[in-house]
Amino acid sequence: MKLGHVAESWLAANVDELVAWRRHLHRHPELSRQEHATTAFIAQRLADVGLNPKILPTGTGLTCDFGPEHRTRIALRADIDALPMTEQTGAPYASTVPGVAHSCGHDAHTAILIGVAQALAAVPDLPASVRLIFQAAEELMPGGALDAIAAGALVGVSRIFALHCDPRLQAGLVATTPGPITSAADTLELIVSSPGGHTSRPHLTGDLVYALGTLITGLPGVLSRRVDPRDSTVMVWGAVNAGSAPNAIPQTGSLAGTVRTADRDSWLRMQGLVEQAVDSLLAPLNVEHTLHYRRGVPPVVNEEISTRILSHAIEAVGPDVLADTRQSGGGEDFSWYLEQVPGAMARLGVWSGHGPQLDLHQPNFDLDERALAVGMRTMVNIVDQSSVY
Numbered sequence: 001m002k003l004g005h006v007a008e009s010w011l012a013a014n015v016d017e018l019v020a021w022r023r024h025l026h027r028h029p030e031l032s033r034q035e036h037a038t039t040a041f042i043a044q045r046l047a048d049v050g051l052n053p054k055i056l057p058t059g060t061g062l063t064c065d066f067g068p069e070h071r072t073r074i075a076l077r078a079d080i081d082a083l084p085m086t087e088q089t090g091a092p093y094a095s096t097v098p099g100v101a102h103s104c105g106h107d108a109h110t111a112i113l114i115g116v117a118q119a120l121a122a123v124p125d126l127p128a129s130v131r132l133i134f135q136a137a138e139e140l141m142p143g144g145a146l147d148a149i150a151a152g153a154l155v156g157v158s159r160i161f162a163l164h165c166d167p168r169l170q171a172g173l174v175a176t177t178p179g180p181i182t183s184a185a186d187t188l189e190l191i192v193s194s195p196g197g198h199t200s201r202p203h204l205t206g207d208l209v210y211a212l213g214t215l216i217t218g219l220p221g222v223l224s225r226r227v228d229p230r231d232s233t234v235m236v237w238g239a240v241n242a243g244s245a246p247n248a249i250p251q252t253g254s255l256a257g258t259v260r261t262a263d264r265d266s267w268l269r270m271q272g273l274v275e276q277a278v279d280s281l282l283a284p285l286n287v288e289h290t291l292h293y294r295r296g297v298p299p300v301v302n303e304e305i306s307t308r309i310l311s312h313a314i315e316a317v318g319p320d321v322l323a324d325t326r327q328s329g330g331g332e333d334f335s336w337y338l339e340q341v342p343g344a345m346a347r348l349g350v351w352s353g354h355g356p357q358l359d360l361h362q363p364n365f366d367l368d369e370r371a372l373a374v375g376m377r378t379m380v381n382i383v384d385q386s387s388v389y
Contacts, residue, residue, distance in 0.1 A: 003120070003127075004316055007380040010119035011373050018376065019369050021045065022111035023093035029082030029100045029107070032137035032144065035060040038080050038110070042134050045114045049121040053132075056151045061136035061144060063153050066121060067129035067383075074386045075131040075153070075160040075343075076379055077334065078113040079106045079138035088363040103365045105165030105350060110134060112163065112375040119380060127387030131157055141187065141296040143333030149340060159306050160343035161382050162334050163375050166325070167357050169349030171368035174314045174378050175325035176346035178307040182300040183232065184267035185331025188274060189256045189292040190215060192242075192282075196251035205249055206286035209242050212253050214281050216240065222277040223259070231263035233270075234329055260329050264298050271295065299327075300335040303342035305389055310344045312388075313381035317374060323349070330360075348375045 011018070030038050039060045043053045046064050053064040061080065065073070087094050087101035095101045117132055133153050137144030154160070169175055192215075194206030202210070220235040227233040235257065242253025259274065261267050271293045282289055302310075314322040325347050334345055350367035351357050358365045 003123070003380050003384040004377065006123055007119050007377050010115070011376065014115070014118070015373055018111055018115045018372050021114055022107050022369065022372060025107035025110055026093050026102050027096050029095050029097055029102045031084055031100055032081040032140045033058065033060055035080050035136050039134070042080070042110065042114060046117050049118045051117060051121055056136070056148060058136065058147050061148060062134050064117065064132040065130070067126040069129060071127070071129045072158045072386065073129035073131055073156050074383065075133055075157045076113060076116060076382065077133040077135055077160060077162040077337065078109040079135050080110050081106060081137055081139050081144070083139055083361060085363055089366045091366060101363065103363060104139070104360050105367055106138065108165055108350070108367055108372060108375065109163060112372055112379060115376040116379045119376070120383065126383060128383050130383055138333050141185070141294060143297065145333040145336040149336060154337060154340050157341055159309070159386065160337045160341055161306065161310060161379070162345045163348045163378065164332065164345060165350045165360070165367055165371070166347035167351050167359060167365065167367070169323060169347055170351050170353045171349050171371040172321065172374060173323040173349035174317070174321055174346050174374060175323040175349070176302065176307055176310050176314065176344060177325050178302050178304050180262055180299045180301050180327045181325065181345055182332045182335065183260045183262045183327065183329045184264065184299050185296040186259045186270060187256070187294045187296060188259065190254060190278065191290045192253045192287050193251060194249070194287045197249045199247045199249055202249060208250055208253050208287055211282055211285045211287045212240060212242055212255060214285065215255055215278065218281045219274070219277055222281070223273060226273050226277070227261065227266050228263070231261050231266045232327070232329070233259070233261040233266060235259045260331065262299060262327055264301065267298055297331045297333045298335045298339065300332050300345050301338055302344040303338070306342050306344035309385045309389055310346055310382060312385045313378050314346065316381045316384070317377045321374070346378065
């Protein structure tokens with residue numbers, strides 16, 4: 001029996017429950033590495049159909065294996081954490097937790113994978129063995145993917161797949177592409193200090209605000225001349241703080257921002273380039289500085305055969321479901337799994353087709369829940385298609 005028929009049969013009886021799971025998770029979001037109630041909710045839904053989930057050693061997130069042990073094992077991953085922001089959707093299922101919201105669609109990812117588990121649990125002879133990975137702390141850097149990998153989540157896994165909501169795509173569409181689909185993302189913070197002084201005599205001290213301005217414009221400019229422009233490297237500042245009086249040069253100030261690049265090799269040498277550029281830009285200005293450079297995630301690079309499996313799975317959902325997509329500047333810690341085993345990620349369309357296309361991480365982001373069934377069908381079809389390769 002084709003597993004697509006299994007998915008259709010399950011959805012015919014349970015699509016309302018699928019939506020209800022997503023809404024429950026949406027009402028009760030939990031921050032990264034605090035997803036205890038979310039983990040318990042998932043574990044219970046899996047146990048309801050006789051599966052044996054195993055909570056990860058960190059206490060949040062879990063894995064669950066099922067299917068024939070003698071067959072190739074693939075992994076399907078969903079992330080379960082929420083963001084530290086206040087929801088502004090006004091939806092009847094809006095977050096009930098102050099300052100925490102599922103504004104990135106992880107509630108949808110989780111509900112979809114629970115549905116996949118329940119639909120496939122009763123199939124006696126699956127064409128592939130399956131490991132579900134419900135991953136905590138995707139929103140942090142370094143993220144929960146590293147925790148899951150350290151706990152053995154990829155042991156015995158031949159390939160791994162994931163979906164991520166995309167509000168730029170209409171519900172009913174799923175998009176993927178071979179090669180890079182996201183970018184590497186690092187963060188940096190600079191603390192700058194000087195003796196301070198009077199603005200009438202900047203030559204007697206280190207003009208700290210001028211130094212910050214030099215970094216604000218100079219560092220992105222230097223990187224644009226040191227990195228191949230085809231690598232789509234983008235350095236953007238998100239925060240700057242210094243001083244309070246118009247006639248006083250302050251003693252301390254700070255900058256914080258992100259560096260993103262589409263190329264893995266550029267990512268590997270980015271920290272050294274940034275350190276060299278900062279030292280050179282500040283050298284003439286008589287200020288001290290401390291640079292905190294935090295490596296984030298490499299790009300998600302879809303492996304060719306895995307992308308073919310994923311594309312066929314999307315096509316099996318229905319005609320005109322498979323859509324094109326381009327590499328984005330966002331980061332995703334699914335990339336850490338792909339440093340270990342081949343795999344691929346697709347973008348799940350969640351825009352209703354009406355009104356603005358609200359972006360991820362916006363407080364009024366919501367999704368068209370018709371996408372849940374599309375995502376579930378895609379994930380089930382991946383299990384079918386994996387047996388072909």
